[in-house]
Amino acid sequence: MSRPVMGACDACKRRKVKCDNANPCANCSISQISCEHRIAPRKRGRPPKGSLRQLSQEETCESIENATADMIDDSPVNSLFEQDAASDPQATSVLEALATPFSPGTLTTPPSVSTVLRETLGKGSLAAFAAVSRNQFVPNVAHIFQKLAAAVNHQLADEGETIATCAHKCVDIFMQYLFPNTPIAHEPTLRSAAALFDLVGDFLSPEDDETPSIERLRALTLITALCALVNSAMSQGLFSTSKSLTWLFYNASRATLRLYEEYDLEFPHSTSYHIRMWQSAALQNSTGRDRASWHIHGESILLAVRARLYDEDTISRLPQLEAQLLRVNFWLMYLADKTAAAFEARPSMIPNDYLAEKLTLREQGGQDSLQLDLSRPCNGHSLERRLLTGFHLKRRLWAAAADMICELRLFPTRNQVFLANTEVDRPDISGLVERYLNFVGHVDHLPEWLQSPQRALEGVEAHVAEYQAASFWAQRSNIMSVYHCMKLVILQKCIEMAVPEVVGLNQDPIFWAMQKLETSRDFIREVQMVPFVCFKVQGEPAVSVQPFSLTSSVAYSC
Template identity: 35%
Template sequence: MASRAAATHACDACRRRKVKCDATDLCANCRISRLPCQYTYKPKKRGPKAPGLARNPRSAPEPEHVHIAPSPPSTEDTSFWPSPTSSSFEGGKDPVKTAGLARTIRHRLLETLQSSLPSMVMLDIVNYCIDLYMQYTFPSAPSVHEPTLRAGAARFFAEPIVPDLHLFGAGCWPEQVADMRSFALITALCASNASMMPESLISYRESLAIPFLGASRAMLQLFEDWDLEHPTSSSILTRVFHSSALQQTTGKTAVAFHVLGQATLLVLAMRLYREESLRAFDDIEAHILRSLFWQIYAADQASACLCSRPHLLHEASLGEKISLRPPSEGERLTPLLDPSRPGADEIFETRLRVGFHFLPHLWSSAARLLLDVRSSGRADAETGAALRTHLTKAYMNFLSIMDGLPPWLQAANLMATPDDGAAARFQKAAFWVQRCTTLVTFQCLRLVILQQCIESEAWDVVGLTDQSLTLSLTKLGVIHDFVQTLDDIPFIYVQVKGEPTVERIRRVGIVLLEMICNEEDETIKLRAKHYFTRLLHILTRLDSHASDEMNSWQQ
């Protein structure tokens, strides 16, 4: 290493990070970040270049007096975050190096956020993201323990923002992993919510989503192999958040599905479809894992219904029946909400669990029905008659699910009143989220089932004949109910659902486009165009790329 007495320039670490260096033997930045402070860079001599040497403009050093503020890193920019080493993948062979990398990730995230949002307090930003999650996402994905989340936020983001030498390396490797897992989960949650929430709720979302996502993914890389061998609820949930954030920020559905597939494989590896598998965990972890399974299960069944990707959580492939019990209204489980917050009482959380389970129930019922409808064409006459009777009963069972919608999810009980306090507003907003998610899913699945019955020539399953006019009118009736459902729900609850709702709208839009292009009856074609225009208006307000795609189709 070059002698400090002879050094007249920034150390290597400060030069790479493009921050001002005090040029001491152990500079302040490296001392705080616990990074090696070395001075190996040799400035190039000024003056004319020697003949025959090509000029490389990237080799010119930055002026030492200029501080270049970090910009939010792209999720594609891997150079912003430190690269994990093989030792960090192998279960902490070099925990000191891993801890240094973890602290660097945290430091760069804080540096980026302070640069882009200099007037804001970091802990306030993180807590606000958690607030948004608990209000608008938790009702349809009750898979976090709020007190633990907030404690982790305070640990990593409390003022004053200085690197804590006790983070990521105070104890043994499992303790180090616990810190990295907590950081990866919190930043993943922030990335997911910042990318999904509309600007009316978080105007600076673009300044948060990409830096939080990059930091979370980089942190997960430091212990990924260990994480796969020793998975917890955080292992699954972090990847679920990554999938959501990737889909929202990049629009790369294949990448998002791949990451969600990793979470699904962890569910399989942990055998969370078995009730007895949860007995090895404490009450809070078991509660989160139970909710996570049904959340992942609903997403997997959605892929089966919409044919968007292969689905894995099928009893035929599991080799056994799913024995994990869904939550029930009378069951007492360890609370996940912070009881000190307005409205977070036991009755409310129990009702949330009941409302949440409508989604996996709808998706699984529709998935089984659609699978049978698709295979009904291969049955012989005798078997086919019995199968049609079975399919009709299955369709009626699917429709009857909505008959059990509890009173607290009825629209009449969710209307805001001047007398509502903070607790009532919080609870009503959560129930609106559940109502929106459930009804939009139900109406979309009605159309998917009808379309599949028509394609499989199984019209009698839904009580129809093969008359094309009748089929078209029935489709328009279902589409009317879908569009009307979107119009009847306060729009903020449609906005906060992000790409899943956009995907439902896109499915209905595809059916309308087919009718516009193929229907011969002008009245039906005009009605289809009318509903298509209404859907485009909704998509435009959702600020979705799907609206641009459908606009191009219409043209």
Template identity: 30%
Template structure:
């Protein structure tokens, strides 16, 4: 997690070779027309960035986006190699200044040179690295507030547009010869588009494409990672598990078809949660133990994964039993009510399983530099803790609502009395909003539209409760909670607030 001005070392750059190279398959070169189109898109990007950035260099913006990603936007698990990203900035943005004597043809030739094959880097690898960097910048620009990225409103749409144009140039090749960037580019694009539009159609289509690529790569099987570069292995492993969590979330909340599920695998799920020989993806400096930090991040992430996986298992199991036939996305239809209850209480036990973090030595030091190091570490840990808390408290509500809908409230240890169930929903909703209001607001913003969608869903449940009950105590408290949800969505500047706010 080096500052924006940090540079990647030559060793770090060389370490991250392509998936194709690691398997003995040299990527094909770009065609002449593809290279020329990429050069034009790249030059248009530089021109528009210079016009939009109010004096800030393109390299500075890109480095800043990388820094913000490693601090706030990475979510629960890293999906990029920081040193490689910074090397890409150096390759494409730190050579952008040109002599006033240079004519348009010279500038164009220099752009072509940036994209041409060179030593161990093929043209397709360079294009993929640039597309990945811009996809990350797009996701970051839409997630963080203007106070952290003053140019965001001008540059965010530009990053999305350019990423999509570049990906289109090699889209077919990318599908035939996928590697880690094939997944992460689509994940970043999906996040940026969902946040920018407040709608799900395009974003979900792109995310599903990432899931289908992961399935074609058979990333659910540990053997699929054999022979790959260690950094590529780490990113593929993390990306698969992140996509797995996304699809378990869909099984809980609905909204789109899933592409990653155990019943769709052609073998047992054997991908290990962590690598036997892990490598660090972010840069931490000599003051911090990067391997220990990312090891703990993985531990916390897989608790979040287990939360969503178990919640999906319980909800789909209840729904399957309630409608009297099997669901292809559940294995629980043969299990009895006691098994469902045990699965639910496993969710509850995960409440106290999130890893604790000891104060780093920097926290005890009066030195300003040490305190800044500790602040950076705190931001990373708070970012993941935010994801955990939002997941935990929203899951409790979604499972209870499903139990009520399926007339199986005994599974969650409650009677079927309507008033007591209504009050329990309100109690859990109040816990949810109380937790959200204690989280540093910047970290809620960094959660993006996924957080807003959970808030909107909770608000919709409460709105339905307020409309369907005659008891004053229920309607008044539910309405108060709905207003809290709208207030949060408005503060987050989410377009999802329109859906709830318009119904009050």
């Protein structure tokens, strides 16, 4: 029979998870490891300056932690930051004044790794070294956010801003301009996470077992990932130092995720997908290099497949809010994967044959929970319902374009078989025509609030109408940009494959050029209609007309 004990067990302390103080505790029972209480509790605070004594085994491991954390800072991402600093005076000043902002080595001068290993392992402490938790090799959450707050406040001092006001502004911008196209978050959760920075240092106060809760770690990782995303998308508009802020928030978010990454992989939450997609988007916006960003995004896809988010029965058993967030997250990830594969940007991580009979997830649940904060007047007048309607319309438009591209890719193979064997019937283009008509037909069903946002908001309070109109314009701009760009891509592929009749043209190149010109003119007209800020806040994909740029970033722009 289990008996209550005092304090967290050794394994929970090392893994920085909440311990239920049982013997054995639930975490150790699940992990099938020994539940022990050998680590003696230490007094809080720094030791006296004058105390000089021989390093204990535990302190030696901490020295290894300090040395290893310096190696963590020498990552490819940090090298990219240094490359940017060469052309950015503001970034250079950050490197000089705030070098290695998250490295414990900035607080003490650790011995070399080889020296520590030689001294430690030479004393027969191999077993002790092997038992060291991975979290001992990275900074703790208090250290990360103390350095982050100092660095961000330093960057924003000239503008009279703080890390708290920056976080709140990022949430405001996301909810008004980015949420309409990626409605994957819960507004009250984001705002409560941003409010943690209002408490200055109190939000990092130690808990009873000196370990932040998993909810606190997820909230901090989430808000820093969001701030990195927004600053990367508006690197020239939100703050004068947004480019530098992007890296500060991005590195803090990645470092915090490492503190509970194994737990997050074993027990994923809706925030597990938000965080990785936003980190991926921030990296893509900041560097323009999609390999690392897609790797981070790929983690969320693998988590979704393993968690069976494609199965309606799996989702329907969850609480309403969590089910709603997971539902939208999966459709966004599935669409990104399908579109990237259609353009041969990268192999599909969710093969169609795998989900042929398993994909039962519905667009919307029976009783979807509210994701917006209805205590805010700007979220009234069915704003959330309208935005979700537009999101699913855009999702179907992207899917139709991806299906059309896939069919066009297969057509040359079928045509070659026909040319090589006269007994084989000529490939029928009726299927291509049907798919093309399905694609172009989606824009004929734009709801009234996307056709004319101002007209749909007549009679609504002025400040509410202004806010919601901006959200509708942001969604419309994304939908119509995708439509016109994909229409040009499909037209060009039909011409290359000698089947212009699929799009209603003959074999005369003059008509091809006229059709391209007309589509381009429609696109320019659409750009002139929409407030430019709606394009600006959507980052790189919104300003690129290259199809591969669009699809490489579809994970956070579609």
